[in-house]
Amino acid sequence: MLKSGWRSAIISRLGIIGDRMCEKIEVLGIQLDGYTAKEAMQETIRCLETEPISTIEILAGASVIELMETGDLRDKLSRMDLLVVGDRTLLDLSGIEDKTLLREAESNLFLKMFLRYLKKGHKKVFLLAPNEERKKKFQEYLEWYYSGIEISGAEIVEDKPGMSDMIVNKINGAETDCILSVLPSPLQENFIQENKPVLDAGVWMGLGEGIKTSRQKNDKKTRLLDFFVKFKLKSEIKRQGKDQPGQSDTK
Numbered sequence: 249m250l251k252s253g254w255r256s257a258i259i260s261r262l263g264i265i266g267d268r269m270c271e272k273i274e275v276l277g278i279q280l281d282g283y284t285a286k287e288a289m290q291e292t293i294r295c296l297e298t299e300p301i302s303t304i305e306i307l308a309g310a311s312v313i314e315l316m317e318t319g320d321l322r323d324k325l326s327r328m329d330l331l332v333v334g335d336r337t338l339l340d341l342s343g344i345e346d347k348t349l350l351r352e353a354e355s356n357l358f359l360k361m362f363l364r365y366l367k368k369g370h371k372k373v374f375l376l377a378p379n380e381e382r383k384k385k386f387q388e389y390l391e392w393y394y395s396g397i398e399i400s401g402a403e404i405v406e407d408k409p410g411m412s413d414m415i416v417n418k419i420n421g422a423e424t425d426c427i428l429s430v431l432p433s434p435l436q437e438n439f440i441q442e443n444k445p446v447l448d449a450g451v452w453m454g455l456g457e458g459i460k461t462s463r464q465k466n467d468k469k470t471r472l473l474d475f476f477v478k479f480k481l482k483s484e485i486k487r488q489g490k491d492q493p494g495q496s497d498t499k
Contacts, residue, residue, distance in 0.1 A: 273333060273338070273339070273342050273344060274342065275312065275338050275341060275342050275481075276312065276316065276481070276484060277322050278307075278312070278322060278325050278326075278331070279326075279331070280307060280331045280332065280333050280338065281330055281331055281332060282333070282344075282349065283332070284348055284349065284352060285352045285357040285358040285361055286361075288330070288332050288358045289358065289361050289362060289365065291330055292304060292330070292362060292365075292451065293365070295329065295330070295450065295451050296425065296426070296450040296451050297450070298450075300444075300445075301444060301447050301448070301449050301450065301451065301452055302329045302330070302450070302451050302452070303327070303328050303329050303330075303440055303444060303451075303452045303454070304328065304329060304330040304331075304332065304451060304452065304453050304454065305325070305328050305330075305331055305332070305436075305437070305453075305454035305456070306332045306333075306334040306356075306358065306359055306453070306454065306455055306456070307325065307331055307332065307333065307334045307338070307456070308334035308335040308337070308338070308456055309335055309337040309338055309474075309477040309478065309481055310456070310473070310477050311334075311432075311433040311436075311456045312338070312481060313477060313480055313481065314432060314433040314434065315433045315434055315437070316484065318433075318434050324433075324434055324437035324438070324441065325437070327437075327441055328454075332358055333349070333353050334353070334356070334359075334456070335353055335354075335356075335474075336350055336353045336354045337474065337477060337478045337481065338353075338481075339353050340478070341478070341481055341482055359455070362453070363390070363393070363394045363397070364394065366394065366396075366397045366425070366426060367394040367395070367396035367397050368396060370396055370397075370398060371397060371398065371425040371426060372398045372399075372400040372422065372423065372424045372425050372426075373390075373397055373398070373399055373400065373424060373425065373426045373427070373428050374399075374400050374401045374402070374403075374418075374419050374422055374424040374426075374427045374428070374449070375387065375390075375399060375401070375402035375403070375427075375428050375429075375430075376402075376403055376404075376405050376415070376427065376428070376429040376430070376431055376439070377402065377403075377404055377405070377429075377430050377431065378404065378405060378406075378430070378431050378432055378435065379404060380404060382430055383402050383403075383404055386402075386428075386430050387399060387402060400422035400423070400424045401418055401419065401422045401424070403415045403418060405431055405435065405439055407435065412439065412442060412443055415443075416443050416446055416447060419447060419448070419449065420446075420447065420448040423448075424449050425449065425450050425451070426449060426450060426451045426452075426453060427447070427449050427451070427452045427453065428453050428455060429452065429453065429454045429455060429456075430455050430456065431454070431456070432456065433456060436454045436456060437454070440452050440454065
């Protein structure tokens with residue numbers, strides 16, 4: 249169900265999965281795939297079993313702001329094969345009231361299902377992080393919660409000449425099933441788009457800052473950041489709504 253006013257034009261029904269239509273959720277001109285976690289998993293498994301590499305990003309509000317500020321928002325994300333809602337904020341601001349989608353976004357259910365799938369299948373993953381601390385925390389997270397996953401390699405990605413070629417060679421040499429990225433935007437999107445044609449893996453999964461434990465989610469600093477992200481996105485959505493003739497920001 250949609251809220252009234254300008255938000256009534258946000259959702260368009262496009263694409264098909266199984267026998268039902270898939271809602272495209274639009275936020276600031278970005279079209280996210282409105283799959284349930286189960287449906288997104290079906291698409292992801294299909295991607296793992298086909299060639300060439302498929303690109304999937306779990307998009308959160310913080311990444312939207314980063315891409316918006318660098319002018320890369322729509323261009324970078326439109327090239328992803330699958331764009332999954334990564335937090336409840338984007339659904340709230342889109343006027344989505346579907347309880348299943350809201351609950352799954354709040355709990356990061358799709359990500360949990362995907363990592364459990366990798367664990368049970370003993371899949372090989374290659375990790376990309378922006379610094380040593382983030383890489384270490386990411387490895388520890390996977391080893392603690394998803395110990396069946398085989399980490400075939402892990403690298404720090406920096407914007408330096410020749411670094412991408414070195415990392416691509418390591419990924420391809422590791423014969424990995426999935427590349428898991430916790431790079432910030434737009435570094436995350438730039439890396440995959442520049443190197444997609446030469447990467448040998450089933451799926452690229454961009455997580456950004458999407459992995460948070462329950463303790464981290466309840467942290468005062470995290471809650472403050474979430475409030476800032478929601479406020480900034482809401483302000484931008486209202487501004488764009490007012491700029492469009494015939495649109496109202498009635499809630």
